[in-house]
Amino acid sequence: MDKPSVSRTPYSDGKPARKPASVVRSTVDETAGLLGASGPLRFGHGLISTIIALSLGTLCLLGVLAFHFPEYLTTPELRRQYSVEVLRQALLVALLVAGGLSLANIILGVRRNLNMLAFALVMIAVALGGSRVPVGDFPDNTPYIGLDWFILDLLGSTLVFVAIEKLLPLRKGQPVFRKEWQTDLKHFAVNHFLVGLILLTVNFVIHNAFGWMVQHDFQLVVQGIWFVPQLLLCILVADLSQYWTHRAYHEIPFLWKFHSVHHSTKSMDWLAGSRQHVLEVIVTRVLVVAPLFVLGFSEAVINAYIIIVGFQAVLNHANVRVPWGPLRYLIVTPDFHHWHHASDDEAIDRNYAAHYAFLDYLFGTAVKADRSLPNHYGVVGDYMPDGFFAQQMFPFRARPKG
Template sequence: MPDQDPTSKSAGRAKSPNIASLTSAMVEDTASILQQSGELQPGSGIITSVIALSLGFLSLLGVLAFHYPQYLTTPELRHVYSVSLMRQILFGALLVAGILSLANILFGRHRSLNFSALLMVLVAVAWGGSKVAVGDFPDHTPYIGLDWFIIDLLGSTLIFVLIEKLFPLYRKQAIFRFEWQTDLVHFAVNHFIIGLALLVVNVMIHRVFGWMVHADFQNTVAAISFIPQLLLCMLVADLMEYGAHRAYHEVPFLWRFHSVHHSVKTMDWLAGSRQHILELICTRVLVLGPLFVLGFDKSVVNAYIIVVGFQAVFNHSNVHLPWGPLRYIFVTPDFHHWHHSSEDEAIDKNYAAHFAFIDYFLGTAVKVGRAFPEKYGVVGDYMPDGFIRQQAFPFRKQKID
C-alpha cells in the first residue's frame, strides 16, 4: 500500500468538524426558527430565508406525493386539478426556493437556514423534481390528503396573508404570531385525515339520515336554479350550524370539545384550524346530513363547500373592511371576532357561520358600540398549548368554570 499524503489526513480532519458543525447549525437553526414567534425583520434576509425554507419543504412533500399518488393524494381533488399545472407550480417553487437560498448563502445571510432549504431543493430535484413519472394506480386505496395540505397551505398563505397585510385590523400583528405552531399542526392534521374524516362522515350521514330520503322531494329541490338553490343550501346549513354551535356552548360536556377552538388568543387566517377532531366530524355530519336528505344538486354542494371553506378562513382573519349594512346580513370578520372574544358581552353570542341575520333574529347577536373586541380566548385561559394536549383535553378530569 503506498504511503498516504499526510496533508490529506489533516485536511480530512479539518473538513469533518466543519461539515459536522454545519449540519448541527442547520438542524438547530431550523428548529429554532420553528419555535419562534414574532415579526420578521426586513432587510436581514430572514424573510427570504423563511420563504426558501417553506417552499423547499413543500416542494419536497410535493415530489413525495408525485411518487406515491395512490396513498398521498385526495381522489376528489386529483380528478379536478390539472397535473401539468401542479408540475409547473412545483417547478416554480423549486426554482424560487433554490434561487433565494443560494443568494442568501452567497451573501452570508442566515446560511444554516438556507443550506437546509437548498438541501431540500437538491433532494427534491434528485428525486425527480417536477418530472416524476406517474403511471396508472388504483383509485380507492387508503390515503392521507398531502396534496390538499400543500395546495391549501400555499394558496391560503398567498391569499390571506396578502389580504391581512392590505386590510389589517391589528397592523402590528405578526404573521408568525403567538402559538402559530400549534395551529399549523391542527391545519396539517385536519388535511391529512381528510380521507378518514370523509369516510366516517359519509357512513354516519347515511346511517343517521338515510331513512329520511325521499326521491321526489330531492328532485324538486335539485330542479331549483343554481343561485337560489345555493342560497337555500347555505341557509339550511347555517341553521344546522347555528343549532349545533349553540349546543357546543350551552352543553358543558360539548363545550369541553369546542373550547379547543375558542382557546386561540390571536385571530388570523390560521386560527380557524384549531379544532377538536371529534367536533370537526360531528359538525360535518350535522350540517351535511340535511343537505343530503334535501337532495341539493352536486354542483351546488360543491359550490357551498368552497363558500364555507373561504368563510371559515376569512372570518377568523386579521382583517377589517367597511361592510356597511351587509354586516347585518352576512357573517364577516367583524361579526365572528366577537364570537371568539372573552369579554362579558360576547359570551355565547354570534353563532351563525354564513348569515348574521340568524343571530339578530334569534336574539344572540352581540350589540356593542365597538367594531372589534380587545380580548380573545377562553375565560380563565385554561387550555394547554400543543395539538396532542388539546385533543386530550376534553377527556381530562378538570372542572371548567
C-alpha cells in the same frame, strides 16, 4: 422575529469550518429556534427570503412525494380535477425560487445553515425526479391522506390571506408569525392530512344513520330549483344546522370541553380557525352535511357550498377589516365572528352563525356592544394548554364548563 440567539456560522466570520457533526447540530438548533420563534419580520436581515426558501423547499419535496405515490397521498376528489402539466409547471417554479433564494443567501453568507437546509431539500426533490416524475395508472380506491390538499390550501391561503391581512388589517401591527402560530399550523396540517379519514367517517355515518330519511321525489323538487336560489337555500339549511350545533357546543358543558379548543386561540388570523378538536370536526360535519344529503341538493350546489364555506371560514377568522355597511346584518363578517371569539363579558356565547348573521339577530344571540372591536380573545381564565396533542387530550381531562 423573537427567537433564541444563534451563533454566527464560520462561513460568515472567517473562522475555521466546524466539523460536520457540529454543523449538523448548529443547523438543527437554528431550525428549531426559527420554528419556535414569533414576532414581526423585518426586511434587510435575510429572514424573510430564508423562510420562503425553507417553506417552498419543504412543500416541493412533499409535492414530489405526492407525484410518486398519488394513490396514497392525494385526494381522489381533487386529483380528478387536476391539470398535471399545470402542477408540473408550478412545482418547477417553486423549485427554482426556493433553490435560487437559498443559493443566493449561501453565497452572500446570510443564515447559511438554514439556507443550506433549504437548498438540500430542493436537491433531494430534484434527485427524486423534481417536476418530471412520471404518473402512471393507479387504483382509485386506496386509503389516502390529503397531502395535496394540505399543500394547495396552505399555499393558497398564505398567498391570499396574508396579503389581505397586510393590506386591510383589523388589528394593525399583528405579525404574521404571532404567538402560538406553530400550534395552529399543526392543527391545520392534521385536519388536512386526515381529510380522507374524516370524509370516509362522515359519509359512512350520514348514509347509514340518515339514509332512511331520503325521499327521492322531494329531492327531485329541490334539485329542480334554479342554481342561485338553490345555493342560497343550501347555505341557509347548513347554517341553521351549524347555528344550533354551535350553540349546543357552548351551552352543554360536556360539548364545551371539545369546542373550547377552538376558542383558546388568543390571536385571530387566517390560521386561527384551524384550531379544532378532531372529534368536533367529524361531528360538526356530520350534523351540517346530513340535512343537505337528506334534502337532496344537487352536486353542483353542494360543491359551490363547500367552496364558499371553506373561504368564509378562513376569512371570518382573518385579521381583516372591510367596510361591509348594512351587509354586516345579513352575512357573517370577520369583525362579527371576532366578537364570537372574544372573552369580553358581552361576547360570551354570542354570534353563533357561520354564514347568515341575521340568524343571531333572529334568535336573540347577536352581540350588543358599544365598541367595534373586543378587547381580548380566548377562553375566560386562559386554562387551555398549548400544543396540538395537549389540546386533543384536554377534553378527556378537563372539568365541564359551568
